[in-house]
Amino acid sequence: MIDVVDVVIKFVLAAFVLIMVLNFAGLHTWIERKQSALIQDRIGANRASIFGFRLMGLFHPLADAIKMFFKEDLIPKGADKTLHTLAPLFSVFFALVAFAAIPFGPDLEIGGRVIPLQVAKINVALLYIFAMLSLGVYGVILAGFSSRNNYAILGGLRATAQMISYEIALGISVVGVIMVYGTMDLGELVAAQGELIWGFIPRWGIVVQPVAFIIFLVAALAETKRAPFDLPEAESEIIGYFVEYSGMKFGMFLFTDFVETIMVACVATTLFLGGWQIPFLQADDVSNWVFVVLGMASFSIKVIVFCWVFMQLRWTLPRFRYDQLMKLGWKGLFPIAIANVIVTAIVLVMIDLIGGKS
Amino acid sequence: MAKKVVHRPELTFWEKLYIPQILTGLKITSIHFFRNLFLHIVHRLGIFSHLRAGVTIQYPEELRPLFSRYRSRHRLTLRDDNTPRCVGCMLCETVCPAKCITIVPGEHPDPHVEKYPVRFDIDLGICVYCGYCVEVCPEDAIRMDTGILDLASDTREGMRLDIHQLMDPELRKPVADCSLEFPHQCEVTGGGMKGSWDQVKKSADKQVVAGE
Numbered sequence: 001m002i003d004v005v006d007v008v009i010k011f012v013l014a015a016f017v018l019i020m021v022l023n024f025a026g027l028h029t030w031i032e033r034k035q036s037a038l039i040q041d042r043i044g045a046n047r048a049s050i051f052g053f054r055l056m057g058l059f060h061p062l063a064d065a066i067k068m069f070f071k072e073d074l075i076p077k078g079a080d081k082t083l084h085t086l087a088p089l090f091s092v093f094f095a096l097v098a099f100a101a102i103p104f105g106p107d108l109e110i111g112g113r114v115i116p117l118q119v120a121k122i123n124v125a126l127l128y129i130f131a132m133l134s135l136g137v138y139g140v141i142l143a144g145f146s147s148r149n150n151y152a153i154l155g156g157l158r159a160t161a162q163m164i165s166y167e168i169a170l171g172i173s174v175v176g177v178i179m180v181y182g183t184m185d186l187g188e189l190v191a192a193q194g195e196l197i198w199g200f201i202p203r204w205g206i207v208v209q210p211v212a213f214i215i216f217l218v219a220a221l222a223e224t225k226r227a228p229f230d231l232p233e234a235e236s237e238i239i240g241y242f243v244e245y246s247g248m249k250f251g252m253f254l255f256t257d258f259v260e261t262i263m264v265a266c267v268a269t270t271l272f273l274g275g276w277q278i279p280f281l282q283a284d285d286v287s288n289w290v291f292v293v294l295g296m297a298s299f300s301i302k303v304i305v306f307c308w309v310f311m312q313l314r315w316t317l318p319r320f321r322y323d324q325l326m327k328l329g330w331k332g333l334f335p336i337a338i339a340n341v342i343v344t345a346i347v348l349v350m351i352d353l354i355g356g357k358s
Numbered sequence: 359m360a361k362k363v364v365h366r367p368e369l370t371f372w373e374k375l376y377i378p379q380i381l382t383g384l385k386i387t388s389i390h391f392f393r394n395l396f397l398h399i400v401h402r403l404g405i406f407s408h409l410r411a412g413v414t415i416q417y418p419e420e421l422r423p424l425f426s427r428y429r430s431r432h433r434l435t436l437r438d439d440n441t442p443r444c445v446g447c448m449l450c451e452t453v454c455p456a457k458c459i460t461i462v463p464g465e466h467p468d469p470h471v472e473k474y475p476v477r478f479d480i481d482l483g484i485c486v487y488c489g490y491c492v493e494v495c496p497e498d499a500i501r502m503d504t505g506i507l508d509l510a511s512d513t514r515e516g517m518r519l520d521i522h523q524l525m526d527p528e529l530r531k532p533v534a535d536c537s538l539e540f541p542h543q544c545e546v547t548g549g550g551m552k553g554s555w556d557q558v559k560k561s562a563d564k565q566v567v568a569g570e
Contacts, residue, residue, distance in 0.1 A: 038394040039387045043414040214377070312391065316383040 005113075013119045017099050021262055028258040028307070029061045035308075036315045064251075071247035076148055079244065083146035088245065088252035091139030095259040098132035101125035102266045103187045105276050105296040109288045117276075117292070118187055125186040126178065129267060130171060133223060136260065137163050140232065140241050143253070147244035156241035159225065159232030162325060166222035166229075169333035173215035176337075176344040177271050180208050190275030194282070202279040205272035211340045213272045215333050220264040222329065225257060226310060228317035229325060233257075265306035273302045424505055429489045431506040432480055434524040435499055442525055443499035446473035450491035450500060458484035459491060478524060482509055483517035500524075 034057065037044030048059040075084050102125075105117035122128050137160050144156015178184055181192045195203040206213045222229035233240045242253045269275060276295035283291055320328065372378050397411035415422055424430065434442045446463030462477035491500050504527040511517050 035391065037412070038391045038398075041390060041394060041411075041413050043412045043416065312384060312387055313380070316387045317380065 009115055010119065013115075013117070014100070017102075017104070017119055018096065021096065021099055021259060024262055025255060025258040026061045026065070028261065029064060030058055031307070032311060032314075033057065033060065035311050039312070039315045068248045068251035073247040073249060074244070076244045079148040080146040083142050084244075085249070087139050087143035087146060088249045088256075089139075090142060091136060091256040092252050092259065094132045094135045094139065095256050095263060098129045098263055099266065101128050101186060102270060103190055103275060104266075104299050105292050106283060108292045116187060117296070121185075121187060123185045126174065126184045126189075126271075129263075130167075130174075133260070133263070134163075134167055136256070139253075139256065143245065144241035147241075149244050151239040152241055152243050155232060155239050155243065158322065159241050162229065162232060162329075163223060163225070165326060165329040166219045166333070169215055169329060169337050170219035170223055172334070172337035172341060173212040173219060174271065175341050176209045176212040177205050179341070179344050179348060180205075186270050186275070190270060190277060193274040194277045196280075202274060202277065204274040204277070209272070209340070209344070211336065213268075215337050215340070216268060216272065219329075219333055220268060221310065221313065222325070224260040224264050224310075226261060227314040228319050230314075230319060231322055231325060234319065261307060261310055262303065265303045265310065268306050269299060269302040273306075275299060275302075421505075421507075426503075428505075429487050429492075429502040431482070431504045431509060431527065432485075432491070432500055432502050432519070432524060433504050433527050434475075434478060434521065435501055436525060442475060442478070442521070443497050444475045444478060445471060445497055445499070446475045447496065449494045449496065453490045453494045455488060455490065456484045456486045458482070458486075475521060478521040479518055480524065481518045483514055 034044045036042075044057060045060045046054055046057040048054070048057060048063045050059055075081055100119040101122050103116065103118040108115045108117055118125075120128075140159045140163065141156050144152045144154075144159070147153075177189075181189050183189050183192065193202070193204050197203050197207065201207055225232045231238060233242075242250055245253065276299040278294055278298045281291075281294070285291075286294070394411045397406060397409055400406045401411060434444055437443055444461075445466075446461055448461055448463070451457075451459040451461050458481040460477065460479040460481075461475050463473040464476035466472060466474045487502070489502055492502050506527060509517070
């Protein structure tokens with residue numbers, strides 16, 4: 001029997017996550033403008049105003065959205081209309097749907113009912129997230145293919161090759177983490193990171209798997225198609241897979257970018273920075289409500305820090321050339337990731353043999 | 359031709375690792391980021407306002423400082439009684455390479471002052487801002503130091519400045535009422551004059567005829 005309350009709770013959780021993610025993604029355009037302005041000693045977009053209020057340019061995302069909606073929606077002659085319309089939807093859908101498996105807070109207790117703050121409690125959550133991230137490639141390749149434009153196809157292929165190449169490094173870098181914690185359930189994985197090593201170091205992923213962390217960060221940047229790996233888009237220089245898109249469909253591709261950035265930040269937080277864990281704070285120390293609020297705040301802060309780092313990298317580094325990109329992916333990250341897995345396996349077995357607990 | 363061998367510097371081990379180099383770059387951008395963020399915040403509180411948080415000059419609200427020698431829009435300097443210093447000697451009209459100055463002189467009631475400009479027009483659509491008129495003026499009657507840069511108009515008529523606008527840089531066309539406090543023969547003060555080019559010209563012509 002399906003309990004009605006359970007269904008309602010799931011809907012509320014899903015709506016909460018969706019609203020947070022969409023708003024933060026919208027805010028990302030503002031962050032991008034302002035952060036780049038600060039880095040380059042500029043002031044940044046601040047002219048959009050409502051009744052004379054400018055609010056440091058916070059109305060610019062709104063103005064952008066209105067502009068996107070009112071632009072003409074072109075479908076090129078000879079293009080596959082269905083796929084052409086579906087491609088941006090795929091992109092956004094798969095980026096958003098992956099958030100279902102992210103645990104964004106500790107268990108909440110209301111009236112004797114324990115609610116895990118995770119929309120879908122899947123025991124292979126990590127696999128699910130990676131599957132959804134990989135399916136995002138479909139949006140890209142379909143956009144290139146359905147546009148009936150050779151440049152779009154080339155752009156789409158380029159983007160696909162890049163995403164698939166870095167997915168391998170991304171996947172293998174995570175294997176080490178899975179081996180250390182022995183679970184793919186993100187809820188358990190975060191719970192396992194609450195422990196302390198030798199009583200004072202939090203057993204976070206970044207402590208036990210520093211190499212995997214760096215590989216994950218680099219591969220994740222490439223996966224989200226953000227600079228310095230933004231060859232698929234390259235706003236001004238190279239033709240990307242969405243040449244034939246205009247209006248809100250184009251906006252959706254842009255939006256996917258920001259959603260994926262947040263997605264990757266969430267995964268990195270969950271795997272390497274202990275998710276909602278606060279060092280040296282256990283569930284028994286404070287009341288449940290306080291613990292939940294603190295946990296969610298901790299998770300949000302970590303995600304925001306990751307987004308800040310990604311943005312800072314995006315405005316620091318020049319773009320990779322395509323052969324350098326492939327070289328880094330296949331000759332750099334891939335072997336290091338495999339070596340990391342092997343070393344992790346050996347160390348784990350050694351610890352087991354010596355008799356300590358892994 | 360001598361062959362020049364250029365030795366490209368080899369990357370060192372640390373440079374090949376990328377990560378230290380990336381961190382160096384991040385350090386630079388982060389210094390800028392946090393410095394500007396801090397300055398923006400304290401500017402809101404009204405302190406450290408002498409340190410700029412950005413090089414951007416927010417144009418319409420904030421103007422770039424001009425050099426004292428900068429040649430901006432012209433103005434006619436005034437005597438103590440608010441009449442123009444110009445004595446209608448025609449030197450500026452003569453020296454003007456673009457021929458944008460038109461002067462119609464009239465007889466000044468004061469016998470120590472020979473003439474005064476009944477009409478003094480500069481067509482800024484033609485003016486080349488050479489500053490010769492300022493150089494040549496024996497009376498220091500014309501200067502280019504108003505600092506007004508936003509000269510634009512929808513019409514050619516709008517680019518012509520008459521004596522009212524030249525004497526009072528704040529005035530913009532259409533000139534509402536004559537502010538020229540000229541106690542003698544200037545019909546503009548007689549009321550009804552709205553700064554129209556033709557009317558000024560007509561009255562000026564009359565002036566010339568009457569002078570003869």
